[in-house]
């Protein structure tokens with residue numbers, strides 16, 4: 001996979017499942033990251049072909065829950081993002097999915113206590129030897145691209161130093177979220193510090209942070225000097241942000257998301273969570289639509305709510 005000149009859907013826990021990734025791609029995303037999946041969880045899964053819907057599922061033994069679902073249509077652009085703190089376990093997990101995805105990415109930016117206390121996510125940023133171990137192990141043993149996603153360190157110099165070490169492991173690209181570990185999402189992303197990384201590396205850098213409109217793609221490219229841009233919240237709130245002609249009405253985007261969730265038999269909890277996040281941004285969960293989503297028990301309830309019963313009938317009959 002190439003990483004130059006790409007519009008990228010960022011990894012988002014509980015959001016970046018198959019229907020959301022396909023939605024973003026339909027609107028113009030070139031590369032779509034899946035939600036972070038922890039290596040411990042993936043290694044407990046079996047790979048199964050789901051003949052009913054034509055997906056490839058990684059299903060947890062014992063519970064039967066689908067941990068990762070993908071399909072042939074996205075094989076050349078989907079990135080499997082992993083949470084890990086151990087090179088050997090990361091490799092075991094990566095080898096399980098490598099034939100079904102375009103690349104594997106390691107999350108080195110998540111500041112949440114669940115990740116950090118397990119030595120994953122942003123905890124890795126202070127362990128350059130472990131980063132080296134994980135990335136070189138994956139690189140040497142995998143034929144698909146390996147990448148990672150970091151946050152900024154305390155000083156720009158520290159970030160550049162770490163980015164240079166990461167580049168030496170042979171990764172194909174580096175995504176940089178322009179915030180530091182203690183920063184909140186409302187703090188502005190520091191595009192100038194991403195620019196320092198871009199200027200110091202030869203591999204493609206994917207700039208991430210505060211892209212909310214199509215015009216922002218050009219602004220962040222100019223400000224950072226890179227050609228590839230990753231979007232999280234801007235895509236969550238309206239996945240058609242990737243359309244060069246401008247965003248579609250969010251009502252249409254939401255309905256298309258529900259339709260795809262039905263066709264790909266998406267987990268109802270994850271579908272509701274994504275819809276609630278969209279509604280909270282544009283309106284309120286206290287209004288009738290929000291209340292109805294909260295009350296929905298199944299995809300058929302959501303099909304009725306959004307007037308896409310035909311998709312549900314198609315799903316049931318086929």
Ligand SMILES: Cc1cc2nc3c(=O)[nH]c(=O)nc-3n(C[C@H](O)[C@H](O)[C@H](O)COP(=O)(O)O)c2cc1C
Pocket residue numbers: 010011012013015034035036081107108109110149177189208209210211230231232233234
């Ligand atoms: C709902 C949500 C879930 C996220 N989950 C992940 C994740 O699984 N892995 C990751 O590396 N970053 C995750 N992030 C961080 C985003 O990928 C991104 O780095 C951050 O939101 C900044 O981009 P933005 O300004 O476009 O939102 C998440 C962000 C949001 C809003």
